[in-house]
Amino acid sequence: MYNLLTGPLAWISFLIFFIGILIRSSLYIKGLDSNIDRVTYRVNTLFGIKEAVRSIFFWLIPFSTRGWRTQPVMTLLFFIFHISLLASTLFLKAHNMILQERWGFCIITIPNVVSDYLTIAVIVTASILIIRRIKLPQVKILTKRSDYLILIISIAPFLTGFLAFHQFGHYTFWMLTHIISGELLLIVIPFTKLSHSFLFFLTRAQLGMDYGIKRGGMKRQKGMAW
């Protein structure tokens, strides 16, 4: 079972993940149309690129846009959730050991105790995001069942990984569910709202180009006040 999950199934899920990202990103770019979108992507492109970079950059830094500043609680939740999620996955010692074994390289690692806190942070912030969905009328009205499902799929690998690491109950069971849920997450990312993980950069770039090329970018004094 373990061999199957970490062998062919891992390959398949990673392939779907990477190829899915590639295809969806190319389709997005291919679908952009100067006439229909009313943005001359190929004329005055430099103005567009400049604002695209600013548009992405400011939204990646906590409290650097007015949107982040006006909603500080959401901003903290958002950044703790996303940073913990990425850092605990990419820099986990165990994951890097597998990388080293299979591919002969690894990324930087962080101590297990840090990974532990990050994992807890993912689970806690995700829970608050769920409570937020239930409690805040402006979020509740937007929420569909699939939003919960996607959050559950996203945090399942963290919860199961945490339980496996601390050997709560049956280690093998948690380990296998951890791998399965991780692979499931990789597979669903390109086909669901989770595609925002890479499409974020493209949609932000598009709006940046829109404001940079067409909507005042060439007249605005200091660039858009994101």
Place this chain on the structure above:
Amino acid sequence: MDKNIFCTPNPVNDKEALDALLRDKRGQQYYDEMKRLKVDTAALQKLLNDTCRSRIRTWLEICAHCGMCADACAFYLSNDKNPEQVPSYKIQSTLGEIVRQKGNVDNAFMRYAMDVAWGKCTCCNRCSLYCPFGIDMGVLMSYLRGLLFSQGFVPWEMKIGSGMHRIFRAQMDVTVEDWVDTCEWMIEEYEDEWPNLKIPVDKKNADIMYTVNAREAKHYPDDIAEAALLFSIAGENWTVPSEGWEETSLAMFAGDWEGAQLQVKSVYDAMDRLKPKRMVVTECGHAYRATVIEGPYWAGLKSGKTPVTTLHYVEWVAEALRSGRLKIDPAKKIKEPVTYHDSCNYIRNGGLSHIGREIMSYIAEDFREMTPNGDHNFCCGGGGGLNGIGKYRQERNTGQKVKRDQILATGAKLVITPCHNCWDAIRDLEETYKIGIRWSFLKPLLLDMVIVPEHMKPKEE
């Protein structure tokens, strides 16, 4: 079942049909007919296939339903944070549904979508600055308006407005003759006080071709005279075109992309004909948005720009003040507290925030900013055509509460509004809420303050 006369998917293209529609007071029969207007789902599906591309589909799909756009919306805030006013909800429950259903929607749904697209959103695009993914719900709403227009689900006044552009190349029934007559009338009207006033029509190779809002020709001709006086005082070599003089676009508000194209082409043709060095657009926000920002795309200009460089009126004023061609008498500067309303269409969507501030630095001694302002300014409540739609008057009035509170917080009693729709909206705001404010375009204020050169001064009797 009776056949629909007024409410059909066909745009109004002739005067007879337009007059008949105008006679249907407040669109009573029109809206009655709308209840039985059939949705041509095949046509809607085809339009979606042809025009709904990756940008719009991706925006609709990846919206994380996080609700961060809620507080960005003047209508959400003005309506006591009613969740049905959350921008994402407004677009997901309308355009989102149409796209997910591949155009298979019914009459009741389309009428709901119309109520949202025109009654709950002014396409101010403010929410686009608050979505982490950069989803621009103003752009989506504007696209939705196009779909609704194509099926005939459009407010009565918008249908009329689009028809006006198609027939008169103006948002009101002002013909070329009416327009030229108005210019001549203004010269006569002002000749006692300003004997040298001229409004040169169709002068070729002028430095500036000036274009206006049809309301000026129809209801506020003094605005044209004031513009002429200021150009003369500044010593400009300027002209107005006899054809292609109208900048506005109710067709844009209506989602009538064909009508919008016809309208802007008339202005671009005037540019080709008169070969001015530059064009200046009057104090109107959506006119600038339509003719300068969106227009080149409707007209298929690959550069994305107007055939000659175009300035909004505020840019011309700032330039004239900066270069000293217009000189302000220091004694006549505005002494009282004064605030400046940023029009969404040329500030957030046109990048001219700094220009307004520059002008204020020349003319006002106690300038007070609204909070927030500039690119993040709130809509006056009357944008996107909402000012003119009787059916949604209450929605507009309620939506103005945010602007009302913004103005009150400045303590200023004078609001400068270099935009026709904002000017109207703030006038109506005062009528509704009676907060004791005055509102003004720049032109009359400048005329009171500017130093008039000797040769322009009225002769002593």
